[in-house]
Amino acid sequence: MNDNVNRNEFLAELRRRLAHLPPIETERAVGYFCEILDDREEDGMTEAEAVASLPSIDAIVADVQTANVYGIVPSEVNVLVVADDAVMHEMVCRRLTDAGYSVVTAQSSTEAHAKLQGSTFDLIISSAIDGFEFAQSVRASDKATPILLVSARRDNESIVRAFRFGVDDYLVKPFNVDELVLRVAALARRALLNKK
């Protein structure tokens, strides 16, 4: 099926066709097929035979897509990150950008409100000091966009207050960034399903 294509070309093309997925997913899929090619060659096939015997790139891309359990394409998810803390800002934005999300940042809730006037977002993450009030004011006019509130307040009263103000998810600082990325994927999946 992949006649006249060498191994490196095949893997490069696969990586290119899967570039819209989070990098970790792309590398996982490419690594899997790289391993399959190694095993086929070890089993006696030539490099060309091993590549030729794999399903077509189109079929592979379609199958890998179905493994994208979140059912979202991160590059199509617009995230607004509101953070007045530079470290938090940098850490969250970098990880979300690495995962393929389209990220817009705001250094304060006031700046975030201004950005919300001019654009549509699929998800808002707020770790601003006035994050509770910010969530409440967003909810006054926008019932749909998911809000993930990140706060150092871990007491039950604060968590209950946050949800009463209309947040969809709450993460206590310090937190694991991987967990934040997974929560973003889950919120984005539900938001996009509702949109459809």
Add this chain to the structure above:
Amino acid sequence: MEQQLKRGLLEVCVLASLERGDSYGYKLVKDIGACVEISESTLYPILKRLEVGGMVTVYSVEHNSRLRKYYRLTTAGRERIEGFLEEWKAVMDVYEFIKRGGQTPAMREVE
């Protein structure tokens, strides 16, 4: 075979294959391929779903100067196989009913 049905069957085939011991992608395709057609491409999302569902765990082992991913059946995976076998007992009754032209063995005895 209907695609959705085949996908479900393939998942259990992968789990059943792992009952014999930990395995890796290429070997799973060869082992399962003896019973039902499967490609490495089809196997990929199945392994991912099983891993996300906690039915297999993954670890890497060095093999000929490279890393090879191995898959191991978990308790949840074993339970999935048992659940599947139970469900299919009921399906087999329906199969027999259809095969016998809408009759159960009891109905035949009455006739």
